[in-house]
Amino acid sequence: MIFDSYEAYRAANFTPKVCILGSGPAGTTVARKLGAAGIPVVVLEAGSREFSDESQDFYRGTTVGDFYFDLDITRLRFMGGSSNHWAGWCRVLDKQDFEPKAWVPDTGWPIRRTDIEPYLPEVRDILDLPAFRPDMPISDDIRWVQLIKSPAVRFAEKFGDELDKAGNIAVVLNTCVTELVGDGKRVTGARLWSNGQDAGSFSADYFIVCTGGLENSRLLLWSNQRSNGGVVPNAAALGRYWMEHPTFEGGNAILADYNAFEVDAVNEAFFSPTLAAMERLQIMNFGIRLIETPYPGVKSLIADLACTAPSMAEWMSYQLSQRLRCAAQLYVAWEQAPLASNQIELSKTDVDHAGVPRIELHWKKSELEHRTLLEGLRLFGTTLIEKNLGRVRIADWISNGQDYPTNDETAGHHHMGGTRMGTDISKSVVDANCKVHGMDNLYVGGSSVFCTSGQCNPTTTITALACRLGDHLSKVVTV
Amino acid sequence: MSFLIKKMSRRAIVQALIALPALSLFRKLPDADAAHPSHAGASLADPSEIVEVNGWILKRSDLA
Numbered sequence: 001m002i003f004d005s006y007e008a009y010r011a012a013n014f015t016p017k018v019c020i021l022g023s024g025p026a027g028t029t030v031a032r033k034l035g036a037a038g039i040p041v042v043v044l045e046a047g048s049r050e051f052s053d054e055s056q057d058f059y060r061g062t063t064v065g066d067f068y069f070d071l072d073i074t075r076l077r078f079m080g081g082s083s084n085h086w087a088g089w090c091r092v093l094d095k096q097d098f099e100p101k102a103w104v105p106d107t108g109w110p111i112r113r114t115d116i117e118p119y120l121p122e123v124r125d126i127l128d129l130p131a132f133r134p135d136m137p138i139s140d141d142i143r144w145v146q147l148i149k150s151p152a153v154r155f156a157e158k159f160g161d162e163l164d165k166a167g168n169i170a171v172v173l174n175t176c177v178t179e180l181v182g183d184g185k186r187v188t189g190a191r192l193w194s195n196g197q198d199a200g201s202f203s204a205d206y207f208i209v210c211t212g213g214l215e216n217s218r219l220l221l222w223s224n225q226r227s228n229g230g231v232v233p234n235a236a237a238l239g240r241y242w243m244e245h246p247t248f249e250g251g252n253a254i255l256a257d258y259n260a261f262e263v264d265a266v267n268e269a270f271f272s273p274t275l276a277a278m279e280r281l282q283i284m285n286f287g288i289r290l291i292e293t294p295y296p297g298v299k300s301l302i303a304d305l306a307c308t309a310p311s312m313a314e315w316m317s318y319q320l321s322q323r324l325r326c327a328a329q330l331y332v333a334w335e336q337a338p339l340a341s342n343q344i345e346l347s348k349t350d351v352d353h354a355g356v357p358r359i360e361l362h363w364k365k366s367e368l369e370h371r372t373l374l375e376g377l378r379l380f381g382t383t384l385i386e387k388n389l390g391r392v393r394i395a396d397w398i399s400n401g402q403d404y405p406t407n408d409e410t411a412g413h414h415h416m417g418g419t420r421m422g423t424d425i426s427k428s429v430v431d432a433n434c435k436v437h438g439m440d441n442l443y444v445g446g447s448s449v450f451c452t453s454g455q456c457n458p459t460t461t462i463t464a465l466a467c468r469l470g471d472h473l474s475k476v477v478t479v
Numbered sequence: 480m481s482f483l484i485k486k487m488s489r490r491a492i493v494q495a496l497i498a499l500p501a502l503s504l505f506r507k508l509p510d511a512d513a514a515h516p517s518h519a520g521a522s523l524a525d526p527s528e529i530v531e532v533n534g535w536i537l538k539r540s541d542l543a
Contacts, residue, residue, distance in 0.1 A: 304533075305535060307533070308532050308533045308535050308542070309532075309535065309542050311541070378531075381529075382536060384536075385536065385537070385538055391536065391537060391541070392536045393533075393534045
């Protein structure tokens with residue numbers, strides 16, 4: 001059932017056991033799992049069926065530190081959430097992403113990759129994915145990795161009819177929770193805002209917060225402040241350890257043979273470091289995206305090489321005459337070290353239309369990340385030499401240690417951390433089952449529970465974790 | 480050692496000292512990659528050595 005207002009929902013006299021906040025990939029997946037288990041669930045979606053400026057305005061905020069996107073641009077507030085603008089790139093976090101890195105503090109998850117692997121067939125159905133394929137080592141340091149470019153499932157489009165017909169799932173549009181109320185053990189209720197006005201209070205046995213990797217922290221910070229610590233009793237890490245995937249053009253490559261490794265339908269290939277290379281250089285995970293360079297760009301690259309290594313340039317020039325495809329741009333996206341100082345705070349001066357403080361995002365890239373970028377390109381360049389595949393040129397701003405450019409990709413619009421999973425209550429917000437520490441009936445879904453970010457796009461892992469959370473709740477919640 | 484020196488003529492000792500800089504062990508080769516700390520101390524004469532010049536990651540032999 002889908003209702004366009006809270007009033008219409010109330011008139012239906014539906015009694016849910018579980019209340020899910022948000023209808024993005026995490027919220028929709030948990031709802032479908034609970035519905036399939038016969039558990040009545042209501043999904044409160046802040047937006048309507050379509051994009052609107054009025055709804056997006058609730059997402060405005062400010063960023064302190066490094067340059068970042070406007071916070072009302074980097075996410076979407078309507079049915080289906082940010083699945084409405086994602087690119088559809090899919091890969092599950094690596095096994096090593098779940099393990100602690102001895103050289104980076106606060107890494108490691110309380111679960112292993114094997115804990116989510118049983119859900120991957122289900123994830124493939126949800127996201128319309130082909131089979132996952134294992135990595136292929138190119139050298140001791142570099143592996144070819146599969147990044148699936150899927151049709152980008154829009155969750156409202158794909159699952160809208162199913163949700164509308166489901167007798168035990170109610171989706172309520174234009175309705176959001178402005179504040180959860182808790183007593184330090186349980187969430188006892190919620191304040192609602194619907195169609196531009198206060199809509200009173202609401203209660204359910206369980207609450208699952210799936211409002212996105214920025215908004216989850218915002219709602220819990222505000223609720224906790226209003227309840228004097230009654231919603232997140234152990235709040236030391238709340239809003240902290242926020243992460244993105246910084247993404248920049250790192251240089252170019254001239255390739256002896258573009259067919260030496262597998263490329264996708266648009267002639268792109270992806271590479272990551274081996275665990276041994278990360279350990280040896282004490283760097284984070286990263287992904288190098290190799291994009292075929294148009295012909296004029298190839299010529300100028302070879303001219304540049306001729307100034308440094310004339311014979312090599314001559315040989316490359318010969319290769320170019322033999323094969324029209326022989327150069328590439330190298331885009332690098334990398335894993336950020338989880339830092340408590342990268343955090344979501346509540347604005348002290350600015351509130352949205354419902355009176356909830358807006359986000360003040362503190363985000364800064366560290367020295368370790370610049371080293372990851374530089375050493376990553378060196379690893380890739382060395383691998384191309386070792387395997388006689390080509391040569392790499394690192395962009396000047398990286399070699400010279402200059403500031404990050406502000407006219408580049410910047411980041412992946414991947415909002416991770418803030419309510420991270422863990423066993424140490426001083427450094428995490430939820431446990432291995434995504435339940436808020438110390439609370440009996442409050443759970444969190446989505447990438448805000450990520451402890452570390454890995455290097456790949458998060459939606460596949462978000463969906464796997466949501467399947468796992470849905471399974472867990474269907475055993476915990478009694479009808 | 481001192482026995483050897485006693486047996487050598489002064490002329491032979493001087494000639495040996497003059498010849499020392501010509502030995503590769505004592506020769507300072509031009510360093511194309513002094514700015515790359517990870518390669519400091521590596522054998523600079525190795526043609527397969529990885530060097531970084533003007534942003535390019537190359538083999539030393541590429542520079543020929």
